[in-house]
Amino acid sequence: MRCPPSPLVMGQRCQGFLRDHDCWGPKWDRSCEEVGEPSPPRWAAMGCWRGPSAVLVCLLLLRPPPSPACPAACHCSSSGEVDCSAHALREVPQNLATNTSTLWLGYNFITVLGPRSFPSLPGLLLLSLPHNRLGFIHRQALLGLGALQELDLSNNYLTVLTPETFLPLSSLVTLNLGSNRLEGLEPGVLRSLPQLQALLLQDNPWMCSCDILPLWRWLSHNREKVQEKNLLLCRVPEQLNKYPIMAFGNESFRQCQETSLSAWHYIVFLTIGPFSFMASIFFCTFMGFMTVVYHNLRRDPHCWKRPHICRGH
Secondary structure: OOOOOOHHHHHHHHHHHHHHOOOOOHHHHHHHHHOOOOOHHHHHHHOOOOOHHHHHHHHHHHOOOOOOOOOOOOEEOOOOEEEOOOOOOOOOOOOOOOOOOEEEOOOOOOOEEOOOOOOOOOOOOEEEOOOOOOOEEOOOOOOOOOOOOEEEOOOOOOOOOOOOOOOOOOOOOEEEOOOOOOOOOOHHHHHOOOOOOEEEOOOOOEEOOHHHHHHHHHHHHOHHHEEOHHHOEEEEOHHHOOOEHHHOOHHHHOOOOOOOOOHHHHHHHHHHHHHHHHHHHHHHHHHHHHHHHHHHHHHOHHHHHOHHHHHHO
């Protein structure tokens, strides 16, 4: 029989040996002799460890299981919360544990979210990115975050968002886009969020022209989802500065006509254009010729009736 016969027995004996701090002394020999096991020299021949190596094995057996990875600039808790706020980060840390449920990335220097900026985080429920310098989000930046329910992008430099930006976030409930540089927002951006219940758009320089009509319609049909309605104000034109967008009515957009031209319309326009140009040149030439003839007739009407007389002159 080898000494120790099993990891469990080894762990039990190591606890006693660590208390005595004498894993390799006579007590080890006596403990093995009492149970009828080989003496230390014979264990060595059979592969038993002695001395400091035994202490190392004891510590390895008794230590707790390793904790998930945590980025050096972040503080991680056992509940899955990762706080990377205010550490001058310029990109999203990649070595995040897959069990991360909350990720705080506010008050950093992140300017761009490129393709797959985040590792696969199937359990992430809250992502907070306020007070960065974020100006662009790639359409594949948020892939792998399908369980996300709350996203805070406030106090950044965002000017344009496409419908593909939030397409992976089918479970998103709360979206904060306040205090950015948005002048307009395509309605497709919001239609791609079927579970959205709370939307914040305040403190953006909204351009209240005919282009904002689709957004106004969405907001009017989803008033219960729009938070801070009183802070959703026009910035331009000047005469509408600080005018509440939600105060517009249908009559405000009466002069706005949404016309959608098909490919056939464009073909017709491209075909008619050159012909109309050539026709205009011909018409102008003809009218000029007729004008010259008319003036000549008025100046000397006898030449028209008796052309041989004019030739004689």
